[in-house]
Amino acid sequence: MTHILPIIFLTLAITLVFFFFSLYLRLFKREDPVADVYERETAALSYPRRRFPVTKRDLLPLILIPIIYGAVAFYGLGDKQAPESFCHFAEKGRYVVIELPEEMPISRVLYYSGIYTGNYFLQYSSDGVNYTDESTMEQKYSDIFKWNEAKMNLAGKSAKYIRIIADNTTEMGELALYDWQGIRISPTTLKYDAGAAPLFDEQEMVPDVMTYMNSSYFDEIYHARTAYENIRNITPYEITHPPLGKLIIGLGIRAFGLNPFGWRFMGTLFGVLMLPFLYIFIKNLFGSTAISICGTLLFAFDFMHFVQTRIATIDTYGVFFIILMYFFMYRYITAPRDDPFMKKRQEIVPLFLSGLCFGLGAASKWTAIYAGAGLGLIWLLFRIARGRELVKSGHEDEHRRELSTNILQCVLFFIIIPTVIYYVSYYPYGTAKGMSGFGMFFNKDYAQMVLDNQSYMLRYHEGVHATHPYSSRWYQWIVDGRPILYFLRSSANNLKSAFAAFLNPLVCWGGLLAIIAMGWKTIRFRDGKALFILLGYLAQLVPWMFISRITFEYHYFPCLIFLVLAICHVFNSFRLRDFRWKRKVFGATALCLILFAAFYPVLTGVPVTRAYSDLLAWIPGAWPF
Known part of the structure; x- marks a missing residue:
């Protein structure tokens, strides 16, 4: 029976998803002139447009x-x-010698x-002279910041x-020796040189069980390590991604120390900060x-968002800035353009912020560059x-002026400023090589270092x-x-x-149907909002169709943004066309939250039977869990 139940749950979930969308399709079988007009008029890429205020x-x-x-x-984020x-x-050849209180068996x-x-x-050794x-x-690269x-x-x-x-050349943080009974030998009974003192000064941190709570896991061995190396001005180990994400991780280490909570803090904080913007x-x-x-609850308690923002990797920062760059682009294309003063202020600011977030995202992880392609398509369709x-209203001169100005703005906001952000983010690489001061950004060695790293990253990922x-x-x-198992x-x-x-x-299966x-x-319906969401989703997914390198399900994380927005679009159609819409929308949301509670153990590592x-x-x- 236990082997059959998972299949039953799977079948039930798929049935519920298709039933929900069958109700959605029924909404459009009958004509609803008011809803049809409303959906067209509020479309983001057609006129007139509405941006609903908070x-x-x-x-x-x-x-x-x-x-x-x-x-x-x-x-339970980490110790x-x-x-x-x-x-x-x-x-x-460097070594330490530890003298035990007496000759005894060592079990561990x-x-x-x-x-x-x-x-x-x-x-x-028995005599301190002859050793066996x-x-x-x-201490492999996969053992960094772990109890072994x-x-x-x-x-x-x-x-x-x-x-x-x-x-x-290595560093060891702590050493624990156990006698034949499995009891840890007290450091107060040991004799050792002063250089070995760091091996026994934090014995209270020796864990009973080695888990993700007290050790690094998955790509934390790269990103947390590099964040710490940046703090110590050491040449970074992980150079297959841009530096900004690791610099952000380093802020948590600076604030809370070199421990699992410290190196995971900023990712979790950014996971929280995504929510008000979304x-x-x-x-x-x-x-x-x-x-x-x-919609915010669906995103917040989605499994991918929850798990991925609690690990010290750089994907979170890319997703955070992707949300912001699309948010500000939407603010730009829906800005009121009747009042000339308001037009300039409400156009330039969100366009600038969208470009700024694009630059910050690209400097965190290249997946944010895919988002830039989506932004470019949205901008192009809007300009058309x-x-x-x-032109139709007889303002051809205004169109030419507006277009030429807008192109220059985009060059500044989406090319020049992001390039500067990306370039400057390499400063820890420069300082690790002995460069210093503002002048290093104009040093040809610094520029060559940045260019060389781009070539290396491209070769690596290929x-x-x-x-x-x-x-x-x-x-x-x-x-x-195929979920990726972390622990x-x-x-x-x-x-x-x-x-x-x-x-x-x-969310995954319902979101896919919502994207369709x-x-x-x-x-x-020539629905501009639907097109906006669709372009965002495809910009994040389509590049992976042509990438032959090894990939994992966490690469789908940025697409989650648009899956949720697509589901919200479906919810909105229920709101406009079905007076009982709240039952369906609230019911679907509640089911997703119930699943989060049910799957919580395999999202956190809480022991279960x-x-x-x-x-x-x-x-x-x-x-695989």
Whole structure:
């Protein structure tokens, strides 16, 4: 029965999604002249246009939703303490010697890895003169900022002296030794040189169990490490993405220390900050407080948004700035143009802010550049529509002036300013090479360094063809076909701790049908809002169709923005055409929130029974938790 239940849940969810959209299609079987005209007139790329304002009624949900979500997101984010004093092995051959209180068997050795990669040779001695090799303690790139356990050749072998020799420049944060009974040996009973003191000064942080709460996981081994290297003015390890995202991660480390909470803080904060902007965006689009609340809740408690913003990677910052750049572009194309003074102010400011956010996004991750293509298409379609209106009304000279001015503005806002932001974001690379001051930005070595990194990034991403058990392609993302598993740990008492990145299945499948509906609405109703959403979605998805490198479902994260906006567009059609719309819209939103609660253990790693975890694996063999 336990094997059948996931299939039943899957079938039920798919049935509900298709039933909801069958109700949506029925809305258009009967003529509704008022709704038809209303939808056309409020379309973003046709005239007249309306931008719905935020009112006092919106203030409460604008404040409450981020607060409630933030409380959920920050809970259990990670330990607020981790070893921060490191024993520095300056070169190959450097070692530390630890004298035990007496000769005793050693059953276990734990250690916390710092930056740099290499190996340590663990050696035992009875007299402090003659040593035998016991184990190699690895510090691979995948071990950075993690608690690791030495693989003992003969656990329980006796020693009076322990020597640890580094084969490279490395740093170790803490060392824990266990006697034959599995009891940690107190550092007060040990003797060691002053240089080894950092290995035993934070013993209260040695964990009972090594998990994501006290160690890095997935790409945190790259991004958290590089954020810390930027702080210490060390040449960064991770150079396959632009620097800004890692600089933002570093703000959390500066504020809260080099620990899981510190390096995950900024991503989670940005995940919270997305919500008020998205709320206002939805309200500007559809003018409904209820739909704005529902859409923001769908996005906030979507599985991908929740999981991906709680990991110290750079994807969150790209998505944050994509929301903003599209929001401000929408503000630009819907700006009132009747009053010349208001026209200039309300056109230039949002256009500038859209370009600014494009620059910040591109300097965080290249996926934001895909969004720039969508913005360019939207701007082009708007200029065509605007130009036709001016020419038709006999204002050809105004059209030429407006177009030429607007092109110059776009060159400044979307090319020059983003290029400057992108270029300046490399300053930690420069300072790590000994450059300093404002003048380094005009140094040809700095410019060459930036150019060389672009070539390296392009070659790297073109050549990433490694295999991964949880990799997936774009056609799997759109149906939640292969989540990426970030953490998995099974315990002896039949409990399982695991979490993965994937979309809420109702949002994923319902959003895909909503995107298809946007294409239909664009053709049938010339609906500019539907086209706006559709272009945003396609700009983020289509490039991945032509990319052969290894990919994962988290690359679909930016598309979530437009899936939610498309669902909100569908909700709005119910609002305009069905007087019982609230039952359907609130019911769909409630179901998504219920699924979030049900799937919470496989989004956070909270231990649950294997039976419960198996119930959540709706697609056997594909959902890996």
